[in-house]
Amino acid sequence: MAEHGMAVDVEGPNLNPLDQSEPLEAGSADNTTKTANPQAEILPGDSATTKAEKVERHGDSSNGDVSADFEPPAPKRRRVEQEPEWTAAGGTEEQPTRQKGVTPIKKEFLVSVSRAAEHNHDDDAAEASGKTAQPQTVGGRGGKKKTQGGQNHNRQFGRSRDEIQLCMSRAKVDEFAPSSCQFGEKCKYEHDIRKYLKDGKRADLDTFGSLCPVWEVKGTCSAGWRCRFAGSHSKEVERKDGRKELVLVEREKIGEERKGDDDLEEEGVGVVNVISNAVKISLRKKHVETARSDQYLRWMNEHNQDPTNGRVRPELKAVPGLVDDEGIPINVNKPKRDLNGVLDNRAGYVEPPFRASEKRRIYYGPETPVLAPLTTQGNLPFRRLCVSLGAQVTWSEMAMGLPLLGGEKGEWALMKAHESETAPPAYSPRTPVLDYNHSRDSKFGVQIAANKPWLALKTTEILTTLCPQIRAIDLNCGCPIDLVCRQGAGSALLDSHAKLEKTLRGMNAVSGETPITVKIRMGTKDKHPTSEKLVQRLVIGGPEAQEHGEDPCGVAAITLHGRSKQQRYSRSADWQYIADCASLVKKLKSERSNITDTAREPDARNLPASSTSGTGEGLPYFCGNGDILSHVDYNAHLQDTGIDACMIARGALIKPWIFEKIAQNQYLDKSASERLGYIEQFARNGLEYWGSDEIGVGTTRRFLLEWLSFSCRYVPIGILDELPPKFGDRPPAFRGRSDLETLLSSGDYRDWIKISEMFLGPAHKDFQFQPKHKSNSYEIEAEG
Numbered sequence: 001m002a003e004h005g006m007a008v009d010v011e012g013p014n015l016n017p018l019d020q021s022e023p024l025e026a027g028s029a030d031n032t033t034k035t036a037n038p039q040a041e042i043l044p045g046d047s048a049t050t051k052a053e054k055v056e057r058h059g060d061s062s063n064g065d066v067s068a069d070f071e072p073p074a075p076k077r078r079r080v081e082q083e084p085e086w087t088a089a090g091g092t093e094e095q096p097t098r099q100k101g102v103t104p105i106k107k108e109f110l111v112s113v114s115r116a117a118e119h120n121h122d123d124d125a126a127e128a129s130g131k132t133a134q135p136q137t138v139g140g141r142g143g144k145k146k147t148q149g150g151q152n153h154n155r156q157f158g159r160s161r162d163e164i165q166l167c168m169s170r171a172k173v174d175e176f177a178p179s180s181c182q183f184g185e186k187c188k189y190e191h192d193i194r195k196y197l198k199d200g201k202r203a204d205l206d207t208f209g210s211l212c213p214v215w216e217v218k219g220t221c222s223a224g225w226r227c228r229f230a231g232s233h234s235k236e237v238e239r240k241d242g243r244k245e246l247v248l249v250e251r252e253k254i255g256e257e258r259k260g261d262d263d264l265e266e267e268g269v270g271v272v273n274v275i276s277n278a279v280k281i282s283l284r285k286k287h288v289e290t291a292r293s294d295q296y297l298r299w300m301n302e303h304n305q306d307p308t309n310g311r312v313r314p315e316l317k318a319v320p321g322l323v324d325d326e327g328i329p330i331n332v333n334k335p336k337r338d339l340n341g342v343l344d345n346r347a348g349y350v351e352p353p354f355r356a357s358e359k360r361r362i363y364y365g366p367e368t369p370v371l372a373p374l375t376t377q378g379n380l381p382f383r384r385l386c387v388s389l390g391a392q393v394t395w396s397e398m399a400m401g402l403p404l405l406g407g408e409k410g411e412w413a414l415m416k417a418h419e420s421e422t423a424p425p426a427y428s429p430r431t432p433v434l435d436y437n438h439s440r441d442s443k444f445g446v447q448i449a450a451n452k453p454w455l456a457l458k459t460t461e462i463l464t465t466l467c468p469q470i471r472a473i474d475l476n477c478g479c480p481i482d483l484v485c486r487q488g489a490g491s492a493l494l495d496s497h498a499k500l501e502k503t504l505r506g507m508n509a510v511s512g513e514t515p516i517t518v519k520i521r522m523g524t525k526d527k528h529p530t531s532e533k534l535v536q537r538l539v540i541g542g543p544e545a546q547e548h549g550e551d552p553c554g555v556a557a558i559t560l561h562g563r564s565k566q567q568r569y570s571r572s573a574d575w576q577y578i579a580d581c582a583s584l585v586k587k588l589k590s591e592r593s594n595i596t597d598t599a600r601e602p603d604a605r606n607l608p609a610s611s612t613s614g615t616g617e618g619l620p621y622f623c624g625n626g627d628i629l630s631h632v633d634y635n636a637h638l639q640d641t642g643i644d645a646c647m648i649a650r651g652a653l654i655k656p657w658i659f660e661k662i663a664q665n666q667y668l669d670k671s672a673s674e675r676l677g678y679i680e681q682f683a684r685n686g687l688e689y690w691g692s693d694e695i696g697v698g699t700t701r702r703f704l705l706e707w708l709s710f711s712c713r714y715v716p717i718g719i720l721d722e723l724p725p726k727f728g729d730r731p732p733a734f735r736g737r738s739d740l741e742t743l744l745s746s747g748d749y750r751d752w753i754k755i756s757e758m759f760l761g762p763a764h765k766d767f768q769f770q771p772k773h774k775s776n777s778y779e780i781e782a783e784g
Contacts, residue, residue: 048400103731104721139745160698164200172224219251226693268689270419283407292510364645368392372649381685390659392425401450401459417444451488491565505553515556557621573626579641653710669717672741683759708752
């Protein structure tokens with residue numbers, strides 16, 4: 001079973017998942033800190049970033065003393081009693097003009113404001129039991145203005161567990177099998193299978209044809225008797241002595257043997273990049289070597305003397321705790337001598353780092369729309385759904401380097417990918433890419449966050465060693481979460497260009513053949529972008545690198561999110577600035593070709609192996625990100641900005657079939673039944689990945705509801721009065737073309753519970769769900 005559905009060990013509610021030496025504290029709008037009131041329970045399988053979000057909710061996008069730079073958010077719902085849209089916008093009744101900020105919905109689908117007002121409720125106080133009286137369902141999200149902050153600060157999800165828990169030693173054996181429990185009679189869990197089935201677990205689900213999705217695909221179910229579909233792979237047989245025994249049934253044509261939990265944990269269906277428990281324990285005990293990182297750090301420190309004035313170069317200090325093979329601390333500043341006291345230069349030789357040009361080539365083009373790294377929602381079942389709908393490149397959720405090095409299960413679960421993500425992306429360039437092997441490329445990449453070069457290097461080496469199915473490793477420099485930035489990771493790296501360049505150069509040195517990419521924002525301060533200078537540094541090298549004869553850092557791709565850290569996700573992305581940066585990348589090629597001094601010309605071996613038709617040989621791919629909601633947006637940005645590809649985040653959460661629209665280059669008016677089919681596919685994917693027991697069903701339900709909090713914002717194409725839809729538009733209350741379509745467009749999370757129960761059965765009595773953001777909030781944070 002995947003780790004999203006497993007318990008996570010935590011030492012206490014205030015344990016900092018990013019830096020254990022610093023306690024967790026809640027942030028505030030003026031960047032001061034106060035004592036946190038963390039959520040009482042950390043959810044099973046939460047990554048470090050998710051844990052951090054639960055303790056620190058950063059709803060105020062002003063970030064303190066510059067709130068005057070921001071315009072107040074528009075009301076989330078327009079009153080239908082207001083003057084007609086064509087009057088407010090200056091048009092006429094015969095030729096109405098589209099009103100800014102309002103989704104143009106056909107009049108026959110609009111409903112009265114009073115009816116929408118009945119739909120509003122207190123999200124913070126309500127629970128997900130669904131026992132309260134239900135108002136009439138309407139599409140949209142009600143009529144209240146966005147409250148300050150926009151997030152639920154103390155989300156609680158209850159729990160989904162069996163009333164009587166079955167001992168794991170009995171979960172996958174037949175009824176009369178001898179007990180193998182190491183605790184014997186002292187075990188606190190149930191060993192009687194019949195008693196457990198009668199009194200301990202809820203009745204089997206009758207969804208999916210009452211057939212276990214895991215057993216249907218795999219031929220065996222890792223949940224055994226705990227499966228909510230246990231009746232589909234068990235039976236009662238009569239023995240020769242007349243006794244009746246409950247036995248589990250496996251499909252013989254699959255021929256899979258049951259796997260134990262001693263070494264390799266039981267992964268979901270078709271999952272790759274699975275790390276054994278033994279390796280995680282070794283990581284936790286620091287028994288896993290990072291030879292390439294240590295070698296590079298040693299090489300870096302032994303060559304950190306500036307020959308011009310003898311001073312030590314900035315940020316190239318010796319790594320504390322670095323030891324040699326015999327465990328003796330290394331003094332990198334002490335020259336090595338032989339037995340006769342003569343300097344021994346051979347003893348100081350260290351193999352130089354790997355070249356960027358030697359890495360496996362990747363490809364970005366108009367035919368490769370990219371699914372962005374998405375916090376919480378970018379899980380494996382959702383990425384699998386997007387791949388089935390045409391996503392060509394996918395990224396993991398952002399993983400923190402320190403928990404990965406510590407072997408934390410929740411963080412390593414983010415590294416898992418579905419086998420469909422290992423297939424090569426689409427490839428149809430106008431000019432073939434030099435030395436590009438399409439069969440060796442894949443869709444799935446990993447994004448990490450680190451605040452120190454040594455941490456990024458060691459994390460990169462561990463990942464490339466243990467996870468063979470990785471397209472590239474991306475360094476996150478766009479996450480705006482305060483806790484992450486205070487540690488010096490995420491967007492904080494945008495204020496340390498030299499440090500970022502050195503970190504990426506080191507990651508390239510230790511990643512073997514795996515390419516390194518980077519995702520950035522426009523800068524940290526609103527209206528003060530710095531990405532043009534950063535992009536230039538990443539492409540041709542900064543002044544410090546050029547001064548010391550070092551080549552560019554060799555990143556294979558740069559993705560720019562058209563917002564600043566301070567801006568977070570408010571207002572529209574600045575695609576004109578993205579176009580300016582893309583133009584700069586192309587200009588750098590001509591500037592490089594004009595260099596006549598061969599001593600200043602970069603070594604071609606240290607340049608990224610990129611396209612010769614798009615960005616130019618030795619230049620990284622350049623991608624844009626922000627506010628892509630349709631194929632019209634996608635094509636316009638490609639044509640107007642000159643970027644190689646577009647990364648899609650919230651647009652994919654609202655309608656995952658946006659990738660299908662891009663491939664077909666047309667609007668697709670998805671029916672309510674088709675949209676419900678995608679929800680069913682997600683539920684099936686979730687059960688196959690998180691498991692089909694009570695915990696797995698609860699985990700699948702929780703992440704399904706997280707996704708529905710985005711997908712309910714979709715306004716069907718058939719009821720729009722004008723196209724294309726725009727991200728900044730907010731719909732008035734409306735009804736769909738059918739009851740199901742209205743239900744799918746409801747902003748009431750109790751309706752989301754109803755939808756989940758169509759495939760996952762009634763929610764557990766202790767299960768709760770509170771939306772991450774207020775139900776009328778549209779500035780939802782999804783990616784860095």
